[in-house]
Amino acid sequence: MNNNSYESDQLLNEYLLFHYGNPSEILPYDFGPIDALNFPYRCVNECLDHAILPKEASALDLGCAVGRSSFELAEHCLEVIGLDYSENFIRAANFLKDTGKLPYQIKVTGDICMPAVAEISSEIDRNHLSFEVADAHNLPSEWNNFDVVLAANLLCRMHDPRQLLARFPGLVKPGGQLILTTPHTWLNEFTPRENWLGATPKSDQPLETIRKEMAPSFNLTDCRNMPFLIREHARKFQWSVAQVTLWRRL
Numbered sequence: 651m652n653n654n655s656y657e658s659d660q661l662l663n664e665y666l667l668f669h670y671g672n673p674s675e676i677l678p679y680d681f682g683p684i685d686a687l688n689f690p691y692r693c694v695n696e697c698l699d700h701a702i703l704p705k706e707a708s709a710l711d712l713g714c715a716v717g718r719s720s721f722e723l724a725e726h727c728l729e730v731i732g733l734d735y736s737e738n739f740i741r742a743a744n745f746l747k748d749t750g751k752l753p754y755q756i757k758v759t760g761d762i763c764m765p766a767v768a769e770i771s772s773e774i775d776r777n778h779l780s781f782e783v784a785d786a787h788n789l790p791s792e793w794n795n796f797d798v799v800l801a802a803n804l805l806c807r808m809h810d811p812r813q814l815l816a817r818f819p820g821l822v823k824p825g826g827q828l829i830l831t832t833p834h835t836w837l838n839e840f841t842p843r844e845n846w847l848g849a850t851p852k853s854d855q856p857l858e859t860i861r862k863e864m865a866p867s868f869n870l871t872d873c874r875n876m877p878f879l880i881r882e883h884a885r886k887f888q889w890s891v892a893q894v895t896l897w898r899r900l
Contacts, residue, residue, distance in 0.1 A: 655839075656736040662716070663763075666742065666754040668880050669718035670768035675756060676881050683889055689878035690718035693802050697829045697896060698726060699871075707797035710821060712786055712814075713804035717743030717779075721770055724778040727798060733784040743781040746770055757883040786814050795823035803878075803892060805832040807840045811847055812863060819867035819899070828868065828897040830860075831876065833890045857893065868897040 655661075667676060669690050676687060707727040711720040714732030716739050723730045734740050746752050750770045755763040770776065784790075786801075786808060799821050805811040822828050834856050836846040843850070848859035861870060873895050880888040 654736050656715075656734075657738045659738070660757075662738050662742060663754050663757065664880060664882065665716050665739065666752065666768045667756055667766065668878075669716050671756070671766065671881075675766060676879065677887075678884060682887075683877060683879055686877035686879035686889060689876065689892075690715075690802070691722055692876060693719050693800060693829060693831060693894075694722035694726070696876075697894060698723075698798065699827055699896070700726070702825065702827060702898070703727075704797055708795075709798040709800065710793065710796045712799065712801040713807070714743065714781065715739050716768070717746060717781060719800055719802060720779055720781070721746075721774050721776070723798065723800065724774050724776070728778060730779045731793070732779065732781045733786070733789075734781075735783065735785055737783050740781050740783045742768075747776045747779055747781060750776065756881075759883050759885065786817075789817060789821070794820045795826075796821055797823060797826045798829070799826070800829045802829070802831045803833060805830070805847065806835050806837075809841060810845050811841065812845065815860065815863040818864070818897075822868075822897075822899040824899050826899045828899065829894070830897065831892040831894045832856075833878075833892045835890070857895070860895065864897060867900055869900060870895060871898050872896040 673687050708729040709723040709727040711732040714720045714734050717732050720730050720732035742752055752768045754766055756766045757763050836849040848854050848856035876892045876894045878890055
């Protein structure tokens with residue numbers, strides 16, 4: 651197993667809930683940020699441009715975690731590859747692909763948990779998908795020319811995010827689309843300070859930094875804010891706002 655902070659069973663359970671939990675499981679109150687639920691679903695169904703999607707489209711989901719966005723992409727694309735650096739996450743995604751269901755635990759408090767089941771809709775053809783462990787810094791050269799690339803909340807978890815920005819032109823075919831989301835949570839434990847994108851006092855703003863890197867090969871078609879909510883236990887949550895940018899390959 652790789653040395654990755656995302657390999658713990660606690661994070662696996664949190665992400666299964668984040669991706670597949672129903673609203674009452676994630677937010678068990680009659681108040682709260684309900685518009686932040688279902689983020690992996692919204693990354694595809696609110697951001698994908700169907701008008702430019704070919705009939706037999708291919709898609710790459712970078713940093714797919716436990717796979718919800720990959721399964722959503724399979725509703726629209728003939729071939730979908732989901733990649734993540736966490737072996738634990740990919741093992742769970744493959745189990746869901748093979749069986750359609752995966753039991754997990756939702757933390758209530760302390761050592762108290764309640765059982766839950768992640769489940770894939772029967773309307774999704776799971777044969778359209780494959781999941782693999784991969785490092786976004788070193789993607790195989792044969793992976794290129796996808797109609798859709800989704801990179802959700804990955805940039806600020808990379809050692810060198812510019813390396814991925816430089817790889818996008820080869821990953822997305824001309825006329826294809828890139829969905830890029832990030833909350834810009836720059837932390838030295840993941841990304842050395844000198845590699846942060848637009849997050850130091852003397853640098854450009856994050857979006858302008860990314861735009862300059864992308865400009866030779868991509869046209870920015872939209873920029874929006876999208877909240878997301880990760881439950882840690884019944885009384886503690888991470889509420890964040892991702893900046894979502896949509897790009898068209900020139």
